[in-house]
Amino acid sequence: MASIGEALGIALDLHQAGRVDEARTLYGRILDADPQQADAHHLLGVLLGQCGDSDGAGASIARAVALNPARSDFHLNLANLRRASAAIDDAGRHYAHALALRPDNPEAAARLGAIRAGQGVEEPALALADSVLDNAQAVSVEALTALGIAIGRFDGREETAAALLDRSAAREPASAAVQAQLGLLRQRQGRLDAAAVHYRAALRQRAEFPAVLNALGALALDAGRLDEATACFTRQAASDPADPEPYRWLGRLHRSRGRSGEAASVLAQAEALAPGDRDTGVALAVTLLTLKRPDEAEAVLAALAGAGPDDPLVLYNLGQARAARKDPDAALAAFRLAVALAPDVGDLLHALGNGLTGIGCARQGARWLERALPLGGERVDWHRSAMLAVLYVPGVDPERRFALHRRLEMVTAAPAPLARPSVTPDPERRLRVGYLTSDLRAFQPIARNTLPLFENRDRAGFEVTVYAHVLEPDGTTQRFRALSDRWRDIAQLDDATVASLIRDDGIDVLVALGIRFDHNRPQVCRYRPAPVQVGFHDAATSGLSEIGYIVTDRVMTPRHGTERFTERPLRLPSFYLAAIPADAPPVGPPPMLRDGVTRFGCFNNPAKISDETLDLWARVMGAVPDSVLVLNYLDAYRSRRCVGRIRDRLAAGGIDPERLRIGPTEIEHPAAHLARYAGIDIALDPFPFCGSTTTFEALAMGVPVVTLPQDTMVSRWSASMLRALGLDELVAGSGDAYVAIAAALAGDPARLSALRAGLRGRLAASPLCDGRRRARQMERLYRAVWRRWCRQQG
Template sequence: MTGSRHLVWFARLDQFDDSREQMETASVVTVDEALRQAVEHHRAGRMAEAERIYRAILEQVPHHPDANHNLGLIAVHFGKAEPALPYLRAAVAARPGAAAFHAGLANALMVLGRVDEAESCHRQALAIDPDLPDANVALGHVEQNRGRTDEAVALYRRAIAVRPDFAEPLMFLGIIHQDRGELDEAIALYRRAIAAAPGFTLAHYNLGLALHAQNRLDEAIDALRRAVELKPDFAEALNLMGGTLWALGRYRDSIDCYDRILEFRPDFAKGYHNKGNSLRDMGRPEEALACFQRALDIDPNLAEPLNSMGRTLEDLGRLDDALDCYRRAAALRPDLSETRNNMGNVLMGTGRYDEAVIHYLDAVDLNLKSASAHRNLLSAILFHPGWTLERRYAEHRRFEDLHARPHYPSTVSFANPPDPDRRLRVGYLSSDFRGHSVARNLLPLVHAHDRGRVELFFYANVNRPDAQTLEFQGLADGWRSVVGHDDRQIAEVMRADSIDILVVLAGRFDNNRPLVAAYRPAPVQISFHDPATSGLEVMDAIITDPVLTPRHGRERFAERPIRLPSFYLHAPIDNAPPVTPPPMLRNGYPTLGSFNSPAKLSRDTLVLWAEVMRRLPTARLALKYRNLMSTPSIGARIIAIMAEHGVEAERIELLGSVDGVAEHLALYDRIDVALDPFPFNGSTTTFEALWMGVPVVTLPGEAMLGRWTASILTPLKLTGLIAASSAGYVDICERLCADSDGLTALRSGLRDRIVASPLCDAKAKARHMERIYRALWRRWCATRNRRP
């Protein structure tokens, strides 16, 4: 969400010097009494009465210092700083030794923006009285605005030493500490300012800002709510409160904040932008797009609404339009890491790896603290065939050095009882406890866990819960929504829950949080459903199998690979259509197909598929992934590469519809043989094709990510679909398409074969996982005092 900046309202001096000068003749008593009455009115806020008496005094004594000074203060109070100057200068001229008079003149000059003159007057005031609180604060504010914070701190501290309950310097000092990243000190100062002046609106606002920066979001909302109570039209406070509610996943409440702003600030572009973000996360993309456009109508030079518009267009599958938004944003703000990251995401989605990786690298270089951009880079290099195993591993370790190692505890101790045989508390951490492939893989395992051996806690970074979220929640011994929590806070929650085994799911993808492990919240930490190393030495193990990571393979891991007999697990798909005979029997030609993401369709993959198509001159190729194949740039890339290698566009069908699960699976009725991409294989796509009776031909690579389909085929005893070379891949496809009877028999029996295989044996998988958990736990119990 759009950030907020510090706001400072500088209070005018409300001190009035009622000291008396010796007057001449009999008029002394009359003027003195009149001045006393005027000052009483002035202090009581009865400005008109005070002004009338001051003017009467000046008619009698034109150079009266107190009357001139106080009349000048009244003029400033009513926004008439320029007319106030003659009175304030007259007061200084009549009594040059009065520090408060110099300070009053300085304040008027400050209101007029004549900072240098104001500074000179403040310094004259302090030369007379070094402890004058208001002058110290005012001069401190000048120094602070000039970036000379050390000088400002000294001045504020001098004012506070004289008046310990002086709210303004306490708040200004807090702002300096906050700007320095010293948030605890800033929060303590803001609280002191509020204790001294409970109605000090800006102190409440800045407290909310500091608490938000510490990710203490509920406390931040309380502070911001108080600021808004004091000033209902405080747009910046409402905007920040909306952003804080958004971070907590309270989208409707955040929209209420933005709507309140827009009632009195209809030209507040940030309000429209942030409202759009909330609408997007509520699944209302068209309304979100309208808000982003309204923000741009107000201020066409804002890059942030263009970024948000691009992300929403991505959600809708309009990747080319999204890329156009990001390019416009980059033209406005070439230094914005977020834009480069977003451009990388779209380019990855269209299979343009070289460009995507360049943008991700730029995003990381622009903001070395952006773990999100770096995680996306770690994903992208898995797809990129040009990155060697060694280079990939090095980049993962660079991720550790930049984002994880700074948080590694030097020492760590746990209160977990080191009993090797007790019931274990396992914590699963994910953003995918929802309608997602990882959830579909995990749910059978969760159902099958022996709850006498393990109790299950779930740490869910799920912004939009759904039916699968509720299913996980119903199976949980402990359910923790960690939306709005930072990594440290999540780790603290886990420690408070005494988690024994932390399982980080698919850490590099989506909104997952692998860096929670950097804080070492659990004695044993495991990476699961990640197709490569996390790069983190605090991750004790990565779950794999003998096909995914053969022993003595060249791929390197920061973790210890622990091999299940077979990795993949999926429940039978209950609502799937029935398996049908091969469509080649009715069409008279074979149809090859892939329903994998365009991001997986590397150039090498498409070139090999073109070779298959040349070997099978009557064959057709059907491609689908959600609605993305209808994206012009994606289709053009695929058709161009295939055309380079002799395959006409008429033989390629790009399916662009978005369907429900049953409708999606029914499309396999059109496919005879499924083609697996590389270097990043299919996984869920492979299982679904097999479930629908469609054999999947794969060419394994050296790395785990390129062996997923082989890992699924091996326990099905379908190793004949695993090619040893590109030529072998083509031969397998040709052989399958030449044997319609064999293909029919294979197709009709595949579903039963899957049901009877380890792929659907949740109980066996659960026992294997529990044995792994137990072995790692016993190892920790035996070595607990050796290292963190």
């Protein structure tokens, strides 16, 4: 009969030969004969673990440890079982026992080091890692990798982790998991190129490895390797179709490439996979707004707001969608709630300020816009909005207004200077003039005012280059392009690149058109890319010391006025220039002749209609009983709050709100818009931001305009036009005079009829429609400032 020792040897042979059932039976007989046989308990536990019976394995090996606690291998195998069942603390204790019993056991050291690192016990973990590195060949690849991953979590210990993972990779070079971990480690170290090498190595071993595809795609996107990023995220989506993450990344990628349609498609897939995910929904909605699909954007955001009504980001974007959908009141409600929830987020304050300004509450809007400025850092668009809004507010102290305009330069970093423009200071040579603008499109006032200059320019004396940030070019854009010597599309270029382009083109005189409006680019001028820089068609000073001149006229900017400029004013005899629209309807008689009712009107942006303007209009209507006031501007009067403010202010001035007439709330064709002047007897100009295009249109349709200039250039455009037409009597010097002029016109139908009948002809014959004369005047200005610069060169 075999001894216990001999039987144990036979059982172990059967075990190692894979004859599991026979080995298990024999281990059981041995334990029946000797229940205290620790080796039999241990080996049976190992066999049970190999067969998937982790509970039975744990019980058997624990019994072995209890019978013989001095055996290192018993503790090591029990620790492995405990680790596999996530009993980490228990596993750590047994690894520690195994290592104490056998200090040269690198496997136990590696496992214990990984646990200690995971528990944040730094020094013991690092000491164990050092001992493992000295005996790495005796450690399993799995243990080396686990220790490397855990040690890598310690800041500044990545090299130790990398050494462990490198040993693993040397032992198993085809391990995708090890290569992935090395990539992650190098990425944390900031060694992005090395990380990408490891990620690619992992993908060579496992082509569809979602986590690695995601990591490599993100690296490629940030590095500008857009095709590689697209391939990675597309493969990730194919390998794990239920994961929304690659679709989110593809959305970001397509947006960065200007492919909004593709971005919307993949973001919609991500949103379908993770409905209600806030970041995905917001990204999708913003993309839909870019595609001018505000109804769909609002639907996405409204669902998010329903689930999370206190999320300022969702509310902000919901407001943007409602504004794009032409519902300014609902937009304002969303912006107000967002600001109440997050009063220190500049985007929210800025949006609320713009929204209030747009419906005519400019005083409130300007305050919110100025509150946003300290939170926006160098956000040039925020500064431009504040610079514009303050011009709508009556009674602003000139020094405060000037300080606000100077703020843009004061708080934005001065760009690195460009190399000096290589231009020849020859005062009489052909000049290179550059125009920097976003506004050369149909129905844009600046386009209307500058087209005659292009059509009548002196090609022999002046070469013209346009630097165009035109996002949606149209037929008018193409007309300007055809009239230019050179055209540069700059919408996709940053300011420094545009400035370098202007310098390299050898521009002598750079003309910045309307830099506070639309998508214009004032910061380009800060690089001083041209020797002479001129502001043109702006509403006030740019506040930038790099712009040397501003074009105005003698009425808009009288000498010794209170308005301050960083630029030197260049005064034309008159400023405004346009052509009477070819499709303008014929001028008819004053409508008051039909029924005796005087119809005052204003077709200006309601942002210009200040409370003070409404107070004065109430006085005019009080002086002309039974008169009515007709307001019209694109679709702005959809806002019930805007209309309500006007009605309430008129009522406070004693005027029945029923005397207010609001025009259509849809945008009309320009010819239909002009035809509406046939229903107006007298146009009332707002202040302190008066009409410009609207004043010209009224005059072209035979409607006289009564204006009240203030102390700013932007309040004196209409006065400039009227004086150029010899209609000084329509320019009021005070509120009382304004009321008297309007009432006198209303009370003299014969005078009004005669004035109306002759206005279009007078306008057509005036300097306001003489493109050739104005082109020569502007070219003389360009030549004069160029000669001045040449003299300064010594």
